[in-house]
Amino acid sequence: MPGDAQFAAQAAAASGLALRTVKRAADAVKIVAVEEGCVLLVDASTQAHYMEFERAVQETLGLFSSRLSANHIHYLSSGDIYEVPYLIQSPLFGNYIHRNFELDPNVGTYFGRILGATLEDRAFGCERMVKPGTKVQTIQLRLALQKQEAVEAVRNYLVALKFQSRMATVIANAVDEILMNAIFDAPVDSMGKHLYESTSRATNFALEGPRAVDLHVAFDGEYVALTAVDLFGSLDKNKLLTSISKIYTEQEYRVKSSVAGAGIGLASVFHSGGSFFFASESGVRTEVTVFFKRCDSYREFKSQFRFLSTQFYF
Amino acid sequence: MVNIIKEQKGNSITVRMVGSVEESVEFEQLIGPVTGELVVNCKEIPRINSVGVKGWIKYFQVLQQKGVKLKFVECSTAIVEQINLISNFVCGGSVESIYVPFSCMGCKGEFIGLFKTDDLRKLKFQVPELKCSKCGGKAVFDDIPEEYFGFLER
Numbered sequence: 465m466p467g468d469a470q471f472a473a474q475a476a477a478a479s480g481l482a483l484r485t486v487k488r489a490a491d492a493v494k495i496v497a498v499e500e501g502c503v504l505l506v507d508a509s510t511q512a513h514y515m516e517f518e519r520a521v522q523e524t525l526g527l528f529s530s531r532l533s534a535n536h537i538h539y540l541s542s543g544d545i546y547e548v549p550y551l552i553q554s555p556l557f558g559n560y561i562h563r564n565f566e567l568d569p570n571v572g573t574y575f576g577r578i579l580g581a582t583l584e585d586r587a588f589g590c591e592r593m594v595k596p597g598t599k600v601q602t603i604q605l606r607l608a609l610q611k612q613e614a615v616e617a618v619r620n621y622l623v624a625l626k627f628q629s630r631m632a633t634v635i636a637n638a639v640d641e642i643l644m645n646a647i648f649d650a651p652v653d654s655m656g657k658h659l660y661e662s663t664s665r666a667t668n669f670a671l672e673g674p675r676a677v678d679l680h681v682a683f684d685g686e687y688v689a690l691t692a693v694d695l696f697g698s699l700d701k702n703k704l705l706t707s708i709s710k711i712y713t714e715q716e717y718r719v720k721s722s723v724a725g726a727g728i729g730l731a732s733v734f735h736s737g738g739s740f741f742f743a744s745e746s747g748v749r750t751e752v753t754v755f756f757k758r759c760d761s762y763r764e765f766k767s768q769f770r771f772l773s774t775q776f777y778f
Numbered sequence: 779m780v781n782i783i784k785e786q787k788g789n790s791i792t793v794r795m796v797g798s799v800e801e802s803v804e805f806e807q808l809i810g811p812v813t814g815e816l817v818v819n820c821k822e823i824p825r826i827n828s829v830g831v832k833g834w835i836k837y838f839q840v841l842q843q844k845g846v847k848l849k850f851v852e853c854s855t856a857i858v859e860q861i862n863l864i865s866n867f868v869c870g871g872s873v874e875s876i877y878v879p880f881s882c883m884g885c886k887g888e889f890i891g892l893f894k895t896d897d898l899r900k901l902k903f904q905v906p907e908l909k910c911s912k913c914g915g916k917a918v919f920d921d922i923p924e925e926y927f928g929f930l931e932r
Contacts, residue, residue, distance in 0.1 A: 665801035716866040729828035
């Protein structure tokens with residue numbers, strides 16, 4: 465597809481990878497079978513493209529082969545996330561890249577930093593995903609109700625950085641959602657049962673010890689990265705992908721009284737123009753990072769390049 | 779946190795909500811019992827989070843079921859985004875007017891202009907340019923028309 469080659473070349477250069485381009489999925493999978501440390505950028509424009517890739521993996525390696533981690537597969541698609549259920553439901557889903565390169569010809573270089581992070585043993589820490597030398601600030605939340613203060617602080621910080629006030633509000637809302645998930649959805653007991661599933665999100669309690677939640681904020685002059693960190697590592701990939709790709713523009717949103725959360729926060733953040741990077745090590749830690757570009761207009765902000773990356777470690 | 783300014787005229791109550799709608803907002807306590815008509819002025823709602831959306835729909839759905847006539851006026855950009863994202867956000871009510879975002883081509887200042895939804899339909903979403911109140915430059919609509927005005931075509 466137009467732009468793919470340039471994007472891939474920039475991303476490879478920025479992440480220190482050698483780039484090889486092949487036309488058939490089977491040829492790419494054969495390379496993975498014999499070479500270590502491969503990352504795949506797969507044209508998944510249509511379901512047929514995806515199925516060709518899945519078949520090639522199945523025939524050459526097997527779907528659950530240790531030679532190919534879903535963390536290292538990046539699907540390029542022109543469709544919005546809710547238009548590609550075949551990717552979301554795939555056992556080989558790792559990363560989705562929405563192909564809108566035209567507004568920023570150097571977006572591959574930006575994504576190369578993200579790609580570079582996925583090559584590490586554990587892709588934790590947003591500092592490696594922004595320009596080198598960018599200062600990362602940390603807000604430690606020690607009470608659940610400190611969330612709103614953190615959200616307002618981020619909003620004010622972004623306005624001071626000359627983000628349009630509407631952009632700053634949208635990003636503040638994204639912070640609200642990722643913090644709310646870290647505070648209320650992440651905590652689980654030793655059996656994996658969610659501790660605050662039905663607890664009102666207006667409840668205050670201490671965020672101490674394993675319940676501590678941190679927010680990291682980094683702005684590199686172009687992109688702002690905001691990371692919510694929890695110490696449970698309880699993120700469920702299937703639930704995450706289902707909720708983030710759900711839209712309610714046609715179907716009705718039904719209020720579930722059995723749970724206190726709304727289940728629409730991440731989807732609305734993604735729709736508003738943000739990109740997501742989820743890194744979760746089971747039972748240890750989850751980091752959810754949102755990225756937004758500072759744009760001259762809101763129209764550009766909303767149309768910005770987007771990706772959804774999931775890195776799960778077991 | 780939201781503050782409510784309430785005005786009653788006959789069988790119609792107008793409420794002006796001021797503040798961000800999030801988990802602490804208790805609509806039933808803030809607005810109280812309603813019969814007849816409820817006009818909700820959303821001008822001063824700068825932000826609404828997902829739990830705020832859930833509480834909003836839960837509250838207004840009950841009013842819808844009771845037969846209360848709901849009207850939403852002066853909807854802020856944050857509210858318009860939710861109306862577009864969630865098909866049942868206004869719970870059968872009507873959206874009378876919305877704020878439309880503008881950006882100055884000269885000084886890059888942000889503006890909002892109030893439009894009646896009926897007028898926007900007549901304009902076929904071709905929003906006229908405005909004059910920037912700061913520098914006098916040309917201010918143009920600053921969003922994606924098919925998305926921002928999408929709800930008007932439902």
